[in-house]
Amino acid sequence: MNVLIVEDELRIAKRIERMVLEILSDNLKFIKVSNTLKNAVEYIESNTLDLVFLDLNLNGESGFDLLATAVSKSFYTIIVSAYKDQAIKAFEYGVLDFVPKPFNKDRLELAINRMRTEEKIANNPIKFLTVKKRHKIQLIPIDSIVYIKGAGVYSELFLSDGKTELHDKSLEKLERLLLPSFERVHKSYLVKMTEIKEIIVASGSKYMAELTDGTQIPIGRTKYKDLKAKWI
Template sequence: MNILIVEDESRIAKRIERMTRAIFGDRLQSIKHINTLQEAMKFIGNNELDLVLLDLNLNGSSGFDLLTTAVSESFHTIIISAYKDQAITAFEYGVLDFVPKPFNQDRLAQAFKRIHTNEKTATNTIKFLAVKKRGGIQLVPVEDLIYIKGAGAYTKLFLADGTKELHDKSLEKLEQLLSYSFERIHKSYLVKMSEITNISVASGSKYMAELRNGLRIPIGRTKYKDLKAKWI
């Protein structure tokens, strides 16, 4: 694990680092502490990361200025902040968890555990997926999303208007973040359940999901029974 801590209070940053080292042990490859948004943005752009631990108030600057960029990257973001009233907004932008201050090691470990499990976020309020565009970040409304296809380390987002967007997060990471209205119907596909109009068996015993737009997407053999039960 390569982890970045973005926290302006040195005492809290050291506490986070101490707990993080204790939790990950030998699995921790590197951990870096930065106390300003500007330096953090530069570091993110030049280093491979697995996780960012972000405070929302950095010397008077808003962590949300960094968050919109962070959630567009391949890594997960966990907020550690005393501003509990901003938790819902943070989840809307696609963070994996929100750890309120003050916190203990058990609560931090709980957040870290979700990085390597298929457990989805504790809330289904995510409203946007942030994608990189030339010159900045575009927030794609989740309500406009029909399905997502895995493309190696990346994913392709397919929208209702026919457009496609490329996201840096893997299908597994987006599966963790998206609400329960999306289901992993195949190793390569996440689909919005409300878009499925029919589930059928095609020639060669291939299972297919037909969407409102007429597109047919394969269903994994191990997913068929569970998907049909949920769809009905």
């Protein structure tokens, strides 16, 4: 696992680093500490990461400036900040967890375990995803997403206006971040439950979800019974 710590207070950065080394131990490939937003952004652009720990106040600069970029990337972000009143806003950016300062090893480990488990993050009030286009960040409201198709390490977002956007996170990672109203109906698809108009049983024991716009999405055989029970 490749980890970046973005923290301007050396004492706290070293404390996070020590705890992460203890928690991840043999699963850690490398760990980098950056004390400025500029250095952090440059490092993110040129390195592959799995996890970023981010403070929201960096020498007077806002961590949210980096967060807008971070949520469009393929890694998870854990906020470590004393600004508890910013937690809701941070979750709206799709962060994995918000660890308030002061913190201990147990609380940090709990945040890391949220990434290592396969459980969905319930009650996460994420309101949008971001995609990077022409070196700019575009916000995609969750309400506008109809379904998502996996495309290798990327995902295609299919929107209610008929447009399609490419997101840097894999389908598995988006599944953990999105609201419970999105269900994994197939190994390659996440669908918003409210968009399903009908569940069709086709010949050859094939199952399809017909959406309100007429699109038909395949349903995995192992997903059919569970999906039907939730849809009804």
